[in-house]
Amino acid sequence: MSEREGSHRELLATLHNYIAVSLRKAGMRNRAVGSWVESVRLSKRGNVRRKLLRVTNEYGMARQVNEERDNQQAFYGVQLSRYIRSKRSHKLGTRAEIDMIIELMDQYWNQISSSGILSDMSHAQRLAHFRDTVIVFPFLSVPEVLKIEDVAIDFCHGTRIGPNDRCVCGSGLPYRTCHGRTPGIDEILSGKF
Ligand SMILES: [Zn+2]
Structure with missing residues (x-):
């Protein structure tokens, strides 16, 4: 350089x-x-x-007031980004649509949270659980949504990248904080992710 x-x-x-x-x-x-x-x-x-x-927290997101809120924000980030990617326009439309999505995410989140299932999981396991939780949003063709999966591969070494490995882009940051970040709602809604 x-x-x-x-x-x-x-x-x-x-x-x-x-x-x-x-x-x-x-x-x-x-x-x-x-x-x-x-x-x-x-x-x-x-x-x-x-x-x-x-x-930042373990999800590479802005740290919240407690771990419960960190988990909730990660769940919403995973769900909302999948919903938007599944739409042809890649955008949220009306206020009513946003309200509907948030209400559904709230319902699913309350179930996950009250089940206590997350307490014995690592952050990577939680993230996998959030990705495996498929919310059936109305007005959507669901099958194409189901196949979206983010798996990070280090092509130089032919290995899967773990959340704490250095990101392959050379930033020196852990993958979970760099290209493996979970997007936040403020980023998704502004189209910045
Ligand atoms: Zn990176």
Whole structure:
């Protein structure tokens, strides 16, 4: 990389850091995480990296007030992103549609949460459980939705990537915090993920 290119990357990394701080102040905490990840990818400065790892949880999402809320946000992120990917428009439409989705996710979440099933699971197992929980949303052609699965493979070594392995993009971040992040609702609704 030339010196000039390097200084552009540093500048971009700094801008992404500022954007992240602003997004967080504006309450868009997962979009902030996304910007910090970008900043670390551009420049591996330790202070931004430490900040990112401090504000994110095991799902690579903005840390919530407690683990229960972390789990809930991850469940909603998994479900909402699958729902949107299954739509031809890749967008949410009306307020009524959003309300319907949230109500359904609430119902499923209450069942999962009250069953106590998550307490003995690792975060990776919880995430797998969230992905395996298929909400039957109305007005959807369900079968094509069922097949979406995210499996990360390290093609250089021919192995599956675990959540705590270094991401293959070279950012130096754990996979779960980088390209294996679970999107937050604020990111999904703004089309940033
Ligand atoms: Zn990555």
